[in-house]
Amino acid sequence: MKNGNTGYDLNSVISGVLKYGVIISTVLLLTGLALVILEKPAGLPTSVEQLISTNYGKPTLDAGQLLSGAAQGTPIFVIQLGLVVLLATPIVRVLASVIVFAVERDRTYVAITLIVLMILLVSIFIVGPAEAHAG
């Protein structure tokens, strides 16, 4: 699947996206968890029951709050950022595939990968918020 003109190679682009996505998110999750254990943030539940009943650290849907919180090293936001990066990894992979197929001028697969991307965007921007609203 090597493209002679551009040098883009679908396999290595996808492999790279997946690898770095997992590495970055794992580092963030590890850092955040280590910070939780070391800093013992105020309000951290003492038991699993309490964690569930309060849903402590429930992910924020405010991107600004997430990024500034993580930048300041707030443990729970660092973990949330790790989760978001992990969730974004397959999505970026699909996006990268759309681009590589476009470069290869494979119209059928540009369409197919765009449909997959659309399904993912529907889950994020339509179905997810609807369920959050329903509670």
Next chain:
Amino acid sequence: MIGIYEYLLSMFLISILAGLIGSLVGVGGGILVVPALTLIFGVPIQFAAGASIVSVIATSSGSAAAYVRDRITNLRIGMFLEIGSASGAIVGAVLTFYLVRSGFSWLLFIAFGLILFLSAYFTAVRIRKERQGETDRVNQAQNRISARLKLSGEYYDKVLKAKIPYVADNVPAGFAVMACAGLMAGLLGVGGGVLKVLGMDGLMKLPFKVSTTTSNFMIGVTAAAGTAIFYIGGYINPILAAPVAIGVVAGSFVGAKVLVRSKPVSLRWLFVVALIAIGSEMIYQGLVL
């Protein structure tokens, strides 16, 4: 009452073990993580599924990176079938929210138990398959849909020392199975790889190795569709999920690196028994809930 630090440490260790066993036996870690969270720690099943599905993305992406580089995965077949599996995952996740809201979460326990039975069956089939090596039942005849969508390829089989060409057969039926696998993933927070492989290997008559790696490749996107809904809907608790994700990734990484060549048959039969036992316990929990 289980303390939060005890939870973090013990669930981290359990997740390492789940990832290790999963990669050894050829199933995802989610299948062990969800029962551990619900049966040992008393976590409600929707939160257990939320924690598990995060680790599913991580392990799928991590190992897919290696397989894709090796060119065993069929990217086109995977991406085409993702349309079915990702749509199925959305329906599954919506169904989970609905069942929890309307007080039917016990049904999720029963469904999970049945999935464990299916996984036990699959593991048994797989033990037999890998003994036989790649066979004549790989489809090589071209058909209309596969020609149009380029659902074919070839891969180098290290055991047979030969290039094996293949063409996807029964594409519509395979697509339907992927939608069901996606539904299962979105509903219960597992990868649904068992059903995907059964569909690709059994129905579409693809080589077993291509089926397992392509299934694994698809799991990331399938799980992402469900995870987004779980995350936004509030069923992914970061403290609950973080040790699971890190642990399963670490375990499956070690499993893939260190134990990639060994195929411990007796351990896998033991695993079949364990899956049936855990499945029965999940169903029992569902019935008494």
